[in-house]
Amino acid sequence: MQGERPQGLFAAWRALFEKPFRGITTDGTAKPGLFALKPEGAPTAAVIDAVAVLMAAMTPDQKGGMHFPVDSDQWRNWQNTELYVETHGLRLDEQPMALREQVMGVIRASLSARGYEMSRDVMRLNGFLGELIGAPLVLGEWSYIFCLFGEPSIDKPWGWQIFGHHLCLNCMMIGDQLVLTPAFMGGEPAYGDTGIYDGIRLFEDEERGGLSLMRSLDGPQADAAIVAHSIMDGDMPEGRRHFADNLHLGGAYQDSRIVPYEGLRADTMTKSQQRDLLDLVDAYLITLPDSPRAAGMADVERHLADTHFCWIGGMAKDDAFDYRIQSPITFIEFDHHAGVFLNNDAPAKFHVHTVVRTPNGNDYGIDLLRLHYANAGDHHHHG
Numbered sequence: 001m002q003g004e005r006p007q008g009l010f011a012a013w014r015a016l017f018e019k020p021f022r023g024i025t026t027d028g029t030a031k032p033g034l035f036a037l038k039p040e041g042a043p044t045a046a047v048i049d050a051v052a053v054l055m056a057a058m059t060p061d062q063k064g065g066m067h068f069p070v071d072s073d074q075w076r077n078w079q080n081t082e083l084y085v086e087t088h089g090l091r092l093d094e095q096p097m098a099l100r101e102q103v104m105g106v107i108r109a110s111l112s113a114r115g116y117e118m119s120r121d122v123m124r125l126n127g128f129l130g131e132l133i134g135a136p137l138v139l140g141e142w143s144y145i146f147c148l149f150g151e152p153s154i155d156k157p158w159g160w161q162i163f164g165h166h167l168c169l170n171c172m173m174i175g176d177q178l179v180l181t182p183a184f185m186g187g188e189p190a191y192g193d194t195g196i197y198d199g200i201r202l203f204e205d206e207e208r209g210g211l212s213l214m215r216s217l218d219g220p221q222a223d224a225a226i227v228a229h230s231i232m233d234g235d236m237p238e239g240r241r242h243f244a245d246n247l248h249l250g251g252a253y254q255d256s257r258i259v260p261y262e263g264l265r266a267d268t269m270t271k272s273q274q275r276d277l278l279d280l281v282d283a284y285l286i287t288l289p290d291s292p293r294a295a296g297m298a299d300v301e302r303h304l305a306d307t308h309f310c311w312i313g314g315m316a317k318d319d320a321f322d323y324r325i326q327s328p329i330t331f332i333e334f335d336h337h338a339g340v341f342l343n344n345d346a347p348a349k350f351h352v353h354t355v356v357r358t359p360n361g362n363d364y365g366i367d368l369l370r371l372h373y374a375n376a377g378d379h380h381h382h383g
Helices: 006-017 044-056 060-066 097-110 113-133 204-216 219-225 271-285 290-302 363-375
Strands: 144-149 158-164 167-174 177-179 183-187 226-228 308-313 321-326 331-336 352-357
Touching: 044 097, 060 144, 097 113, 097 158, 097 167, 113 167, 113 183, 167 363, 177 363, 204 271, 204 308, 204 321, 204 331, 204 352, 219 226, 219 308, 271 290, 271 321, 271 352
Parallel strands: 226 308
Antiparallel strands: 144 158, 158 167, 167 177, 167 183, 183 352, 308 321, 321 331, 331 352
């Protein structure tokens, strides 16, 4: 964020945070009836066990700073910069290694093995970046904040959150359902090539799958999908690029943003293109345990006809690009970023940001939480 007016950014974020939550929508009104309480096989009991181990190791003071009611607005108070501005949560780099590992035990129990490894690789590459630029205290493997929401329960709502530079995960659990959005993962660089970092590679499937789908479109399809041919200037829509979010529309604090559909509708794709689009979505849902992931993919497939794919950028080997997949129940963004710490002025393939959200009011599981309270005859509500 060097020289990038962070005070103005944080003031703008604060103003967004203070607005009531609506969810990302296409027109300002969340579509009703999209989400339902149903068994999805989430590993709730294992996550509860992992939280019990963590809580037993914490002091009352530590617990007090990181534990919030399940319907707290603190869910929405995450951001993905390296700037240390928060006073809430459990700051991992200030804890002994044993406690850090217990926090990661909660995350490991909640995600697929691949999802956990991706999360750890994002953290490791953050440490690599800190070493590359000589700022290990600012950019570290453990420069992350962990929060717990509600009381761990087999049937009542509760969840956890971890956030920091290039990694923000929000996990709401209700019964054996699990919502893992908003989820933000990034890397600058998105791979490691020396020492303990050698061999770490992030976002290869997401990059390759997006490019391959785009290249498979015929002329009229490509014309429909392409919002702009250049990721920088040229035919980019006015005001589309943001100095911090670049081309992301669903980043930090954008919980109620209006994002109209753009691009190519999946019902105008061929069967094999639709299959490739579903495979691309699956590359993002791979963070979920098998059963919730299968349930999530079934939901995506049910709304396939109303799923839109749009593209900004080129399609040559070294071209940077941005794409979005958006439907009533999913919102996925992939963006090649310009350098923040490394010195590329133009977006480049080694700096990647990805965002996954659940539009129409179910980020943070908020719509499921509302349904839970309605079913329980409870008078709680989420502000």
